Amino acid sequence: MIRAFCLLFAVFAAQPAMGEDRAPASMSCTGPLLQGGFLICALSADAGVYQLETSDGKQAKLSFDHPAFLPFSRNSPLDITIQAKGLSRHWQPTIEAQQFTLQAGNWAIERIDGLPPGKVTPRTLEQQQKVEADWKKKQTAWAHRTAASWYAGGFTKPVEVSRTSGVYGSQRILNGKPKNPHLGMDFAAPKGTDILAPAAAEVVLAEPDMYFEGGLLVLDHGAGVMSVMLHMSKLDVKLGDWVGQGQKVGEVGMTGRATGPHLHWGIKVRGTYINPKLALEYTAP
């Protein structure tokens, strides 16, 4: 009987503090402070769930188990304030607002000529309908959410041996027409070169033949942090698969709007494309 009592006591003592007894917590945010960069914010102790809100309108959930990934767009304002609002029903420690100043991007101008005219602006009704159908598939993928944070260990190169043939942020002029800036990184490599998952992920879109993108994969690394991979000649995974970091997901190609075999890799975080090069360079503290 005494032993049973002691066991019960031990279980109660191991419960996390509740209500007013919650331990104080602090938030630390690290990451590249540049346009196209990001911050990963973590809590020092279990203090419930917070909603982070940035002065440029970004939101992310933060708890002790799940850090928050806050992206900065190519055109992000340079002064950013992050506020943390407690979402738990119990009392939570107040986390003070934090301010950051970003470095402005220095974007290149890239001219690409010799693209088939229909791949710059779709011409026929059939082409326009295909683009519309592709767009709907992508919207469904972008809306996918999982509470995981598989990105937290960092990213690795998706094509091991390659030449960087396009950088994030450059203003693109395609066949002489100014187009949207390039919001990914291009890895030139021979057709058939292995493409590896840059972080563990769930496959949320796998399409072999998109109009502009050609063979396309969207990988969800958790909490809406997604890789998008374009122009692939072969896909080795399908919708709903889970892939580990470094696992082969397909092969380099030049399908869709491409002038040579390469992988276009973008990282989209709940609607905002960040610079993949900065993600590759980041190491968690």
Ligand SMILES: [Zn+2]
């Ligand atoms: Zn590209």
